[in-house]
Amino acid sequence: xxxxxxxxxxxxxxxxxxxGVELVELDTLLARADFVSLHCPLNDATRGLLGARExxxxxxxxxxxxxxxxxxxxxxxxxxxxxxxRIAGAALDCFADEPHTDxxxxxxxxxxxxxxxxxxxxxxxxRDIGRAACRGIVDLAQRRRPHGMVNPEVLAKPSFQEKxxxxxxxxx
Numbered sequence: 001x002x003x004x005x006x007x008x009x010x011x012x013x014x015x016x017x018x019x020g021v022e023l024v025e026l027d028t029l030l031a032r033a034d035f036v037s038l039h040c041p042l043n044d045a046t047r048g049l050l051g052a053r054e055x056x057x058x059x060x061x062x063x064x065x066x067x068x069x070x071x072x073x074x075x076x077x078x079x080x081x082x083x084x085x086r087i088a089g090a091a092l093d094c095f096a097d098e099p100h101t102d103x104x105x106x107x108x109x110x111x112x113x114x115x116x117x118x119x120x121x122x123x124x125x126x127r128d129i130g131r132a133a134c135r136g137i138v139d140l141a142q143r144r145r146p147h148g149m150v151n152p153e154v155l156a157k158p159s160f161q162e163k164x165x166x167x168x169x170x171x172x
Contacts, residue, residue: 005029030057035065042069052077055087063089070095070117075105082109093117107151110159140164 003022007029016023026049030036036058040046050064051074058064064087066073075096081087089111098117106112136146145152154160 005033026054027057030054031059033062034059035063037065038068038072040068040072042071047071048074050074050078052080055081058087060086061088063087063091065091067091067093067117070098079105079109082111089113091115 003020005028006016006021006023007026008016008023011023013023024032030050036050038049040049046069049072055064055074055077058081064073064078072094073092078090082090091113092106093115094117106114132147136148139146145155149155
């Protein structure tokens with residue numbers, strides 16, 4: 001991520017340069033970035049921002065992160081890209097249809113992380129979020145089911161067990 005890349009048609013490239021950010025066109029960003037993270041509103045100009053063509057520009061070892069809005073990404077095209085190994089993975093907390101209560105399309109994929117698109121801006125959130133994240137990491141490290149996990153069946157999957165074993169061996 002050196003230099004960080006960004007695509008923002010409303011920011012002057014000179015301003016980006018003063019911040020150490022290289023502003024590029026979307027196609028260039030998709031072709032060069034290891035991680036593509038979306039941070040834009042959903043409107044007529046951004047709906048379907050990433051479809052099959054755009055996802056095809058991404059690196060095979062690239063990851064897509066969408067924590068902005070569902071509808072920015074063509075979900076069928078993303079599933080195809082992930083299934084066929086054209087990109088390495090994705091992390092999503094927003095979907096075209098929300099609330100997303102049936103992850104059937106996604107649950108067969110080993111290279112996707114799904115999270116609920118819900119956040120509240122409270123003092124308690126900021127006080128407790130780090131503690132909750134660390135608790136989940138410690139729980140996994142001690143082979144306990146993380147508190148609040150909604151799909152515990154993933155822990156028994158052979159593919160998860162293999163990844164976890166590898167990480168524990170490599171991590172010392």
